[in-house]
Amino acid sequence: MSIIVRYLKFSSNSVTVEESFLGFLDVNDTMRKRLFDITGEELKSLGLEPDDMHGQGYDNGANMKGKHQGVQTRFLNENHRAFYNPCGFPSLNLTLYYMATISSKERVFLERSNSLSQMRWESRVESVKAIKLQLADVREALLEIGENDGDLAIADKATAIAENIGFDFLVSIVIWYQVLDKMNIVSKSLQSKDILLEIAIKEIRRLIDFFKEFRENGFSKAIDEAEKIAFEMGINPIFAQKRVIKRKKQSDECSSSQEASFTPLREF
Template identity: 60%
Template sequence: MTIIVRYLKLSYNYVTIEESFLGFLNVDDTSGKGLFDITLEELKSLGLQIDDMRGQGYDNGANMKGKHQGVQKRFLDINPRAFYTPCGCHSLNLTLCDMANKCVKGKNFFGFIQPLLQVGEKDNDAAIASEATSLAEKELSDFEFLVSTVVWYEVLNRVNIVSKKLQSKDMHLDNAITEINKLIGYFKDYRETAFSKAIVEAKEIAIEMGIDPIFPQKRLIERKKRFDESSSSEEVSFTPEENFRVNYFLYIVDQAISSLETRFEQFKEYDKVFALKFEERSDIDADELYTELKLFETLETNEFSNPIDVLKFLKELDYFPNASIAYRILLTILVTVASAERSFSKLKFVKSYLRSTMTQERLSGLAMISIENEILESIDYEELINQFAIKNARRASRIVG
């Protein structure tokens, strides 16, 4: 497990968001209690107070985000101001899983793609051709597969763009909520207009590949009517194209909208950070904050592009203490755990086959040198070497004495 802290660097006219790597933790007990205990012990050893936490973020594992026994709940029991947000990127991945699992054809599409990608990595044309012949067994015709590919390409591309934005170090909760709302709006527009465009694009590809650009017509099974059934009642029948749109395209897009709204509901509740339920432990006074914000509206100022600019302006004025605290909390709340994921990528380089027996302290030290290399470049090496030499000289003199 890795620990990353997010904080603000403040000066008179300088505000930046920083995320720093503190080290790797060796975990034996992966339950919520086990992870909480080792995290709490590490924070105490680093001199970090739990009461100073204003946000916490993890991946979407049950042992981390559990409402009753998870790590986030145990920290909230100690400090209710440590507002928890699930990782935005993990939530987007789960949204895509929800979409793919919504209908059988969605599962079959990725069931076909996955082995094709695996054999593609081996650069084996015969294996690719063998996998391609199994397309008929996936309950998707050639043209249906092309339409599905066009739709999923656009969906994955859009989600990937938002995911990359959320991974930015300077991304904060207010902007993240805006990006998610834009994504939900995109899917609502996509639901109404995209299918016809996907059909046109898929037909162009089908013609180039020599594939009939038509949806297969399934055999209609006539059902005998019951004696009390009216002869005028008719079942709704779709054309093959409309059937694909209603039972596949609309299914996955509607699931995307529903899943996004559900999974990012926690993001939209960040006003709990400033709620009065914390009573005497609250960082701010709600009435005073309201008064400050109303006064701030009356000031003749330029429009601000983001909360960082607002915080800079508030610091210069120096008479909006509650609003300044509120914005500092907003900027330090985690949106994703991308920094932690990147540290695991570094771990693969540091802990190679030749270094498989190194101690935990050395592993964290080497990882910190690699991850926080900007700080390393600012260190005076000559001074560091002199201090090391002095310590060794003292040790040698004691041995001689």
């Protein structure tokens, strides 16, 4: 377990927020009580009294943040001024993770650009950006591999990926680049050593405002940008038509019952 302290540094004409990494603690028992004891013992060995603590923050692990028996609650029981603030960075990444994995379309898209994991999602912006800015070259390289690679499995896979770069893919990469880029800016801000709670709240509120605006107007703008890219690459700017699978009607359903259907655009 890593331990980091934040503190105020006073000089003759200024007060600054400092952050220092103190080291790693060897933890063989991750039970709440043991984690609390180890942390407290380390602070005292460094001459830092828990009574002087004015804040604490951990990741999203229940053992650390638990409101009944977690480490933060145990410190609060000893010192009511040790205000607990959950770490904004992993919280932000978990939000993005659930946004992405709730849709099977987007899950497949992101699996192609990187492996799925719950943490450091905002860092995917670099891989998405690289693909977005070089899409034509990427597709050309894949087609060349498909034609010339001696390994049949690799050639087939490269060809399949190239053929999947259709309008659906273009719209996805435009949307995710905008989302990840905005998330990355806020994430880096939340991890800066001199971030203040007031500034962190403002950053999160601006991010929420971005998503509210994006919900209203972002999709249509993404379509416009994707159409320009499609034109440059010679790709037909229409969404793939999903094959309709007709299900067998039950005996109590009348023949006039109709399945709900959407246009490819609405489906996307």
